[in-house]
Amino acid sequence: VEPNAPSVKTEVPGPNTKNLIQETSKIQSAQAVALFCDFEKSQGNYLVDADENVLLDCFQQISSLPLGYNHPDLLETCNTAAAQSAMINRPAMAMFPNRDFPALIDKTLLKVAPRGLGQVITMACGSCSNENAFKSVFFWYMKKKRGVELPPLGDPAYESCMRNQPPGAPKLSILSFEGAFHGRTLGALSTTHSKPIHKIDVPSFDWPIAPFPRLKYPLEEFERENAAEEARCLEVAEDLVEQWKTKAPVAGLIIEPVQAEGGDFHASGDYFRKLKKMTERQGIAFICDEVQTGMAVTGRWWAHEHFEMEKSPDVVTFAKKMLTGGYYFSDEIRWDIGYRVFNTWMGDPVKLHLLEKTLKVVNRDNLVEQAGKTGKHLIGGLKQLEKLHPGVANGSRGLGTFSAIDILGEGIRDKVHKQLLQKGVLAGVCGAATMRFRPCLLFTPTHADMLVDNLDQAIRDV
């Protein structure tokens, strides 16, 4: 059973975490470790750390657990013959899939496919989902250009690609956005622009980067400015597509429905609808990265559904709370020649079995609806905090429970974040001054109140 409230016994992180960090430091840099955990003792919204502190977890493993800790239904799945077989007989899934593969995809990924996207492929993490989405978009772009999926036999492309040279390895690009995060392998990293520490010293593709709107809050007060900002950003994006036509044509763009790692930056439905139209006008693909925003947390299954675009994005990538990585794509994007998108594992069927059960729980327990309701309640609470702490708390924003608030003042955000942790509430940070909340789908208005009350207290303390 889930605890009723956090309970903190030591400074957080406590002595056990500190010892384990020291031990881990012998074999690798352990600077990113926040807490060592006792997952077997954790439950639902509550994470138990190595010092037996019980923490209300509003971050949930960087937003990657849909049903919190030790969900009893998932434990059931662990004990099924199908899941255990998948665990010890991990297949090369694109070459030797298990005979339940199409049925399993049908019961899982196809059940929650974005409107109009009937094609889907599994991957193992967000980075390879995005990298392979890029590849699919390059295939599609070149196919449009030459009319057939592959060049005729004997074409110089076959030889030049082996030397990493055009025409076989064409000079094409993916347009991305300032502040974006799409992963950290070299291709994905070339579209990531959230923090220098992610990028410094790593060679990069020279690809175009457009500004992402930076809206002012409260939205009601800045309607005109915000509309102008979005119009400016749209114009620069299209200008870049035009300018790069001679240098390295843009085959597609990748964008998050909410810029997460960069600082929880939102843009309006109007912006996204217009951006989609721009891609149609320019003949480039629209890749929507739902790695962090997908799986119901925003109160809709996919965050981009909030934008009510006329046509879905051409490609939607996912990972994290979906448990498996992968991407949906339209019939138009589909390629048909084997081994073009391929790797040994192509995901992990264990995750599909866990996803199957997760979808049943989400459906049975109305968790999409709950995320919407809890989110409204939570953002209401954060707005109250703005009134209580003017000039410190600002810019409360969110879709469902996918939410954030800015804590202004040099270094104050980090102090508040730390103070909140001492009270037994674990939140995330992103950008320079933002606290972000990424609870699991079991988060209720009661948990939201607990978060807001403790945050209020933490701000007072600091």
Next chain:
Amino acid sequence: VEPNAPSVKTEVPGPNTKNLIQETSKIQSAQAVALFCDFEKSQGNYLVDADENVLLDCFQQISSLPLGYNHPDLLETCNTAAAQSAMINRPAMAMFPNRDFPALIDKTLLKVAPRGLGQVITMACGSCSNENAFKSVFFWYMKKKRGVELPPLGDPAYESCMRNQPPGAPKLSILSFEGAFHGRTLGALSTTHSKPIHKIDVPSFDWPIAPFPRLKYPLEEFERENAAEEARCLEVAEDLVEQWKTKAPVAGLIIEPVQAEGGDFHASGDYFRKLKKMTERQGIAFICDEVQTGMAVTGRWWAHEHFEMEKSPDVVTFAKKMLTGGYYFSDEIRWDIGYRVFNTWMGDPVKLHLLEKTLKVVNRDNLVEQAGKTGKHLIGGLKQLEKLHPGVANGSRGLGTFSAIDILGEGIRDKVHKQLLQKGVLAGVCGAATMRFRPCLLFTPTHADMLVDNLDQAIRDV
């Protein structure tokens, strides 16, 4: 219990596989599917397919299963609280590891670390293992250049890297080899040169590519030619490092101990020792990709141990049979600032639990030794085939059971491969004319005889 022999009931692939391919084709290209499988019914060296054909599996999910199918010891692991907790509470392992993390690494990866490589980091697949190995090597190279791990605050690198531009995103390169395979995300793919279908239409880093020796068989007959070929390849590699100093300096090279996907090409210990010396002379890192060659299959834990290099490679990457991805590295390569190599999951602790048990079984059952012995027996058998089929069977080669034979003549290899499958023996292919064998560690001389006899028959049939 493992069957005694293959048993084939239908044409392979049979009607059930064909139906399932059609079903799968609705949601994605299914051209790469060889067989749908019934993993729950498979056992040890024998794969049962969706048509109930029982096949002696000498390919083992693209060389990724160490203990074959449904190993009883691994099934035990599935039922432990620790593995089940890891399965349903997948952590963000570099930020919130479980309290057993350092102990688990100690019992697994450190137990089989290559000599002198005391640092190790986990990843989720071979591609991200190699991509992050590249990043680590770039960090090391830049640190050597400036004397400190990061540039001083305010350095223009911090701003330029956010725009994908030097100096923050420096023009550096990784030297790779013709015929190499290191993965298919955009960075890894820039070092992969096995087949055009892997690369065509995908933009690539313009990085240098050196020839990998192409030895002639039998080795005894071509000693002088082969030594000259290796000397030539070494010279070109060093020339490329020199030439690229002005264009995009080589920070490191990546090489497989045996070029696998490219066609099972071997080079001598002398070649590898001299290549290592060259990297030391040039101040670049030596990354050894043991994704396919690692985990005992060659009769040593790591294939590069056969080369008796004076110093270990600077970085050794792994995945596949190791169950988890990741890489070992030297103290010198180690970086110390957090979040430089980072992603949400950083591997999957379930795989570490399975690896722990796998290592116990390998040790208990003397499977390293067995791989060596079985391999000698198998290659002996393949050499017999050469005598029986002169001009058709040629170039038997291998380390342990990691072995291959060429089947000469236009299209003959593919026919033999198919015919062998009809007899109930599943092998792999690579390069243009090669059949490769990648059995699991339970493969014994008896299995090897069965493979060789059936291959003999298949060649006769074709």
